[in-house]
Amino acid sequence: MNNLGDVAITGVSVRPHPNQATGLTGFVTIKYRRLLGLTGDAVPGAGVAGSNVPARSRFTAAGAPAIADDGTIAAKVSFAAGRTRLTGILVEGGSASTLPARCRARWHRTVTGGRFKSFSDPIIAPNRTYAFAAKLSGVPAAQAGGVWTNAITAPLHLALRQGSDAPGLGAGTLIKSIVSISLRNGELVALVTLKGAA
Numbered sequence: 001m002n003n004l005g006d007v008a009i010t011g012v013s014v015r016p017h018p019n020q021a022t023g024l025t026g027f028v029t030i031k032y033r034r035l036l037g038l039t040g041d042a043v044p045g046a047g048v049a050g051s052n053v054p055a056r057s058r059f060t061a062a063g064a065p066a067i068a069d070d071g072t073i074a075a076k077v078s079f080a081a082g083r084t085r086l087t088g089i090l091v092e093g094g095s096a097s098t099l100p101a102r103c104r105a106r107w108h109r110t111v112t113g114g115r116f117k118s119f120s121d122p123i124i125a126p127n128r129t130y131a132f133a134a135k136l137s138g139v140p141a142a143q144a145g146g147v148w149t150n151a152i153t154a155p156l157h158l159a160l161r162q163g164s165d166a167p168g169l170g171a172g173t174l175i176k177s178i179v180s181i182s183l184r185n186g187e188l189v190a191l192v193t194l195k196g197a198a
Contacts, residue, residue: 037062043079043090045097052099053090054081066124068093074122074130089122089132100156101134101148113138125151125183131159133178147181151188159188172196 010029037043037059047055063076072093079086088102103116114136122132131149143163150156166173179191 043077043097044092045090045099046081048097051097052102053079053097054084054086057081057086060085063121066122066130068124068128069126070094070128072124072128074124074132076119076121076132087119088116089119089130091122091130093128100150101132117144123181123183125186127186129183129186131181131183131188133181145178147178147188147190149183149188151183151186160190160192166192166194169194 008029010027013026013028015024015026039059039061041059043053043057043059045051045053046057047053057079058081059077060080061078065073065075067073070093072091074089074091077088077090079088086102086104088099088105091098091100101116101119103118105116115138117135117137120133122130124130129149129151131147131151133145133147136144136146140163143161145162146158147160148156149159152159160167160175160178162175162177164175165171166175173194174196176193176195179193181191182189
């Protein structure tokens with residue numbers, strides 16, 4: 001381990017050679033980088049104007065990180081800022097960190113009264129666009145789920161929502177649930193269940 005928290009592991013494996021004369025030996029060295037931080041570490045961007053990360057925020061947990069080709073990371077994180085405990089989606093890349101969504105924060109742009117309640121682990125594309133599924137409180141249960149992304153138009157926006165018309169299928173065909181999401185070539189792809197006229 002170095003002073004930056006990077007860890008290198010070297011291993012050897014041996015397998016039989018097809019002609020049974022000698023074995024084949026393989027060597028590999030893998031370097032693991034400390035990605036976001038460990039429990040108790042300061043959250044990147046804490047207290048920085050525009051980051052939306054409260055001052056004195058420290059990690060309490062982190063979900064599975066999604067990593068873009070340029071090293072940008074998106075992850076569901078839990079953190080403490082003094083006595084306040086929060087969960088959100090943290091995006092860290094280059095010299096900037098942002099918290100585009102966090103629990104109990106209002107999503108007022110397109111959902112009246114909705115507040116983030118929970119998140120899935122985010123996904124990220126090679127070009128740094130990201131997406132995540134979330135549930136809202138303060139709205140009817142049949143409309144609580146959705147997918148937020150910056151893939152179609154920046155900044156972060158609600159791309160799909162339970163209980164709304166399914167894009168391209170006409171009025172009356174509603175999204176019942178969102179099963180999974182993916183980012184392909186800068187486009188959001190979702191597997192959904194539908195209800196109503198098809």
